[in-house]
Amino acid sequence: MIELKRVSKSYHNCALPAVANLSLQVNRGEFVFLVGPSGAGKSTLIKLVFREQTPSSGQITFEGRDLSKLKQKELLRHRRRIGMVFQDYRLLKQKTVYENVAFALEVIGRPVKEIRRKVPAALAEVGLTGKEKAFPAELSGGEQQRVGIARAIVKDPLIILADEPTGNLDRNNALQLMELFETINRSGTTVIIATHAWDLVDRMKKRVVAMENGSLIRDEQRGSYGNEHLST
């Protein structure tokens, strides 16, 4: 599904590359944790897959298409097949829970009928039925992140990319969210999560891709966080 071949990414103002000569393959339906200390290159990797950034060298293919060569329309189609989840939720505070989730479909021009059908289903999936009319400020952190996840899954993405989704949550909420990601993954959606939550990674026994200084240092099926958390 996603294949990175010797990908490097350097930013203008940094001497060291954020991602260095990294090769990785993620298949459809996989659940992958990206782990490593801050500055390891996890967020850059997510941005590269979303095509918010383009690699300085190497090649990234998504469903067989070279991401560097996407035209504007193809880029939109690519992004619509990805659900993004952020550490800071990025909800619109003037919109209700329902409106925030519906927004994901509105902006890609989906018809009202479809929106009315899919939004309640997505909210039910993340356990927020009954909170439709609440504003983000009236919700707990865990609930806000659930809205973020509902917004990501409502457009039926092929893949969920989550960058530190539990970074602002307590352990219990974080665990519940991870279980939610697992449920989503069981329905066939590929999930890639960049995280520092080593205990959750160890507990869930999923594929773990560990990075350090932009390079891949470990790639294990049913892996654990390892010792990397000691240096964070």
Added chain:
Amino acid sequence: MNISALKYGLRQGILSLRRNLWLATVTAGIIAISLAILGGFLLLAVNVGQMMRTIETNLEIAVFLEEGADPADISRQLAEHALVQSYLLVPKEQGLVEFAETLGDPAFLAGMEGENNPLPDLFRVKASDAQSVAALATDIRAFPGVEMADYGEELVGRLIGVTHWLNRLLLGMSSLLALGAVFLIVTTIRLSVVARQDEVGIMKYLGASNSFIRFPFLLEGVVIGWTGTLFAIVALGLGYEQLATSLQQEALTFFIRPVTDPALILPIFGGLLLLGTLMGGIGSIVSVRKFLRV
């Protein structure tokens, strides 16, 4: 863009306009002023054009004969010339009477009759069309016995010079004002974009197209442009109608008749509406461009 996207754009555009109402009003006001000046200049240009044509159409060539020249010879040559429409001989005795009438003093004639008359015989010649006046005057100057042929080219030349200078000044002024108005639109829309920067960022992450994101801002700019233009057109239309009516009632002279032909006036107003819309649209596109690079 489908119906739901259109509805979303309309809703957001109206919200932005309400949020920035004061700045939007000021911007529309500046657009109204700049377009009213530009429209005034265009109306003036149309009227000056018509005035020049009227003057040229009514131009007569005054042909002064040399002392001792035979008017019958000149009359024959004029009759044979293809560009001559009509001509009239004014003998020097009659010329003296007309000159005295112009001065309003019949006593002026005293002592200037007969041998003492300083004026030459004169032909008043009309050309077959306005464009031929200059060519005909040149031809007549070459006739034997003609002292000079004059149709007031200096006056016409000076009028054209003043008109061109006025045109340039007004065009410069309205261009500067229009540029200022575009900058104001850019600022107004940029404020709207900054107010919705988070939303724009999220839209990009959700896969919204640039046209979807741009549409509410474009709408806001175009509405501001239209509003300004509408004010300019109403003010200009009312003002011009008043001026035209009063000039027609005064009936100052036959050539200062204001243009009232809709075929000449309406394209000016249509052009202003197009320009106002373009100013709003271009201002919006420039404002949003930077924020779409995600």
